[in-house]
Each structure stands twice: as C-alpha cells, then as structure tokens.
Amino acid sequence: MPEVPTQTIVATRPSKVYVRPTNEAPFKHNRRILFFVADLVFLVLAGIAATMAMHMIHMLEWPFVPTSLIGMLAAMLVQTVMAIAAAPLLGSIESMVPSMVVAMTGPMVICVFHLFRCESTWMMAAVTGSGFAIGTFALIRLYARSCAHTLMKPVQRRQG
Numbered sequence: 001m002p003e004v005p006t007q008t009i010v011a012t013r014p015s016k017v018y019v020r021p022t023n024e025a026p027f028k029h030n031r032r033i034l035f036f037v038a039d040l041v042f043l044v045l046a047g048i049a050a051t052m053a054m055h056m057i058h059m060l061e062w063p064f065v066p067t068s069l070i071g072m073l074a075a076m077l078v079q080t081v082m083a084i085a086a087a088p089l090l091g092s093i094e095s096m097v098p099s100m101v102v103a104m105t106g107p108m109v110i111c112v113f114h115l116f117r118c119e120s121t122w123m124m125a126a127v128t129g130s131g132f133a134i135g136t137f138a139l140i141r142l143y144a145r146s147c148a149h150t151l152m153k154p155v156q157r158r159q160g
Contacts, residue, residue, distance in 0.1 A: 051129030
C-alpha cells in the first residue's frame, strides 16, 4: 500500500489582531462589592432602628412584660417596613431574613439590660443594634463561603 503524505497544519495568529478584555468582569466585581456594602449597611441600619424602637418603648417605664411585647412588636414592624422598602434593590429574601434575626436579637438585649436594671442609653442601643448586625452579616458570609466550598468539591459516586 502506498504511503499517504501527511501534512501538519499550524494555526498562527495574525499579528494585527488584538484581543481586548471585555468590560463585564470589572463591572461584575464592582457590582458584587456594591451589594456587599449595601447588604451590610442595610443590616446595620435595620439593627439600629429596631434596637432604638425597643429602647424608646423601654423609656416609657411600663411593666416589663407589656414593654417587652410592645417593644418587640415595634422593632419587628420597623424592620419589616425597612425590609419591604429595600426588597426591590437588595432582594426580598436577602433583606428580610437576616434583618429579621438582627431585629429580634438586638432588642432582646435591651430587654435583658432592662431586666437587670441596667438602663441603656441611645448610644448603647445603637452600638448593640449595629454590633448584632455586623455579627449576623459575618456569620452569613462565613456560611456562604462554607456552602461554596462544599459545592466546589467533586462528587464521589458509589461503584456498585
């Protein structure tokens, strides 16, 4: 049988063609940073507002149980209104659920302070609300990183 000559085709890049990176990558990175900052700022504002609402109710010096119930109702109402207002920009689940946790825990600390006869100040209430907001935000970010790490692992299938 006669031998068929083989040819090697080498693809070369023309010298006049330039590859430009698209502008989408920096925009997506900037957008991620903007949402990161917006989520954090929203949580801090919701935490401060809810804790301030509880502090205002405790300043009325009513008995502890009605004060706590009405204060928690006021804190959750403030948080819900803020979350509904932020939902078109940040997303409904992303804004509602974390801010609900912050709006429950921060005001409860104000109630605990009041229960132990340690009256809180406006500054103390603001720091408490923002502290719980930053803590909740950090926990959410850690959980998101953990989920992303778990999802990146290769799936092992059973042989059998």
